[in-house]
Amino acid sequence: MSSSPSFGLLALAAVLLALNLAQHGSLAATVGPRVIVVGAGMSGISAAKRLSEAGITDLLILEATDHIGGRMHKTNGPATPVDMVVDYYKFDYEFAEPPRVTSLQNTVPLATFSDFGDDVYFVADQRGYEAVVYYLAGQYLKTDDKSGKIVDPRLQLNKVVREIKYSPGGVTVKTEDNSVYSADYVMVSASLGVLQSDLIQFKPKLPTWKVRAIYQFDMAVYTKIFLKFPRKFWPEGKGREFFLYASSRRGYYGVWQEFEKQYPDANVLLVTVTDEESRRIEQQSDEQTKAEIMQVLRKMFPGKDVPDATDILVPRWWSDRFYKGTFSNWPVGVNRYEYDQLRAPVGRVYFTGEHTSEHYNGYVHGAYLSGIDSAEILINCAQKKMCKYHVQGKYD
Structure with missing residues (x-):
């Protein structure tokens, strides 16, 4: 018995759909939103880990440099x-x-020392401090059994994000090599210094309240x-x-x-x-x-x-366009109000990084914890439809 033309078209459509899903395995394996994470430093890796734990595994991490770890880096008026x-x-x-x-x-008091003690240690591990980030990444990204290197296609190195377009329907991220990626949400873990520079163009431009908050904090060197x-x-x-x-x-x-x-x-x-x-x-x-x-x-x-x-x-953090400084600092005049605005999402664009850590900004543990916190904000919106982010008044 010959099949009808309509049955043949349906079969062809099914085959094409299967092929398409095979090429995008993560889409076939999961049900949920697609999230692009900009930056594979501690906060980006931490945020992606928390998203993955929540079942949001259709991730793409775009890192500008050739390694993960971000600003972690290793190399073999007084009177008198x-x-x-x-x-x-x-x-x-x-x-x-x-x-x-x-x-x-x-x-005053500094929360890091109050919560974790006054001792300060220099990391002398030959693997470098970034080994911590690799350990976290290895908990949800595929690694090579022999070398231990990350081989997961969801991590793309040497991808310099230059443009982020966002709308109520989703986001589009464009890199310096003219690659274009689409997703439901984007998590931006670029440093405060990068946000203050013109490396990443947001379209439409970020609202005035967000730009003001970004520039009210200092990026120290x-x-x-x-x-x-x-x-x-x-x-x-x-x-x-x-x-x-x-x-x-x-x-x-x-x-x-x-x-x-x-x-x-x-x-x-x-x-x-x-x-x-x-x-x-x-x-x-x-x-x-x-x-x-x-x-x-x-x-x-x-x-x-x-x-x-x-x-x-001689490290050159300030001159590096991917960092533009070492870590953030709260200047005189800012308080919880500006902090809430700094980490608040704009539509489908979410923000994380040590600069969004209320108590531990400037520290690696601040980046780690901020990644988790920012991921929770996105999870609440994507899975629980709790998308409103509350910013208290300046003097509340």
Whole structure:
């Protein structure tokens, strides 16, 4: 018996549908919204993990660089100078900006130390701090059994997002290589500095209240400069891990740290600079920076034979278009109202990142927790139809 033309067309349609679903396995395997996550730093990976746990597994993570981990990176007015460096150690060394611009509302007491203790540890794991992010990603993204590398097609590296179009019906994301991706929602985990730059264009433009909130917070610059020497010339032993350089110039190579405990016989020193000094140093050569540092060290240890550093590493967070700074800081004048606006979604566009963490902004655990919080906001809308985000009044 021959089949009717209508039956043949239906069969053909069924075959085409099956082929289409086979090419988009995640769509076939799940029922639910499709979400694009912009950025594979701690907050983006954390948000995608929480979405996946909630059953939203049709994910696409677009990362601008060639690795996950975001800003994690590894590489094989006092009266006297003493008062100034102590003041710098208490404020700038923690918040990357001077106390004249740092709001006490989010810093006294500092929630991170109140909740987790006063101890500060330097990560000496050879795998780098980003191993934590890889561990989280490996809980929901497919990895190669032998190498442990992430091979899940839902993670796309070297995809620089340049445009996000959004409407009541969905979102479209365009990358620098002219690839276009469509979804129901987008989660933007780009840094505050990137949001303040013109790297990502939103169409239509973000509403005025959102833009104002983005620019009311600071993107600080915090630079750890590493130097390797042929031998040690600095004090060692218990209680001598840190030492300060007292200068009449605020923040001029003021806070030093040695790593004999973490890396025996490595002969490595770390000096931290922030804010204006960070920006100045990023614009000069490493050789110029090394010359300035050697001059400082020889003033600090006048009775020692201080050899020239054999190697120097100067991170450039501010100059990097994918970061535009190191971490966010709450300036004077902002409170919970601006914070709520900063992390509030705009239609189908959601926001996450350490800058959206109310208590732990500037820290990795802040990024991790903000990813979970922002994912919950999206989940409430996508699965429970609870899409209204409440922003309290400025003085409520």
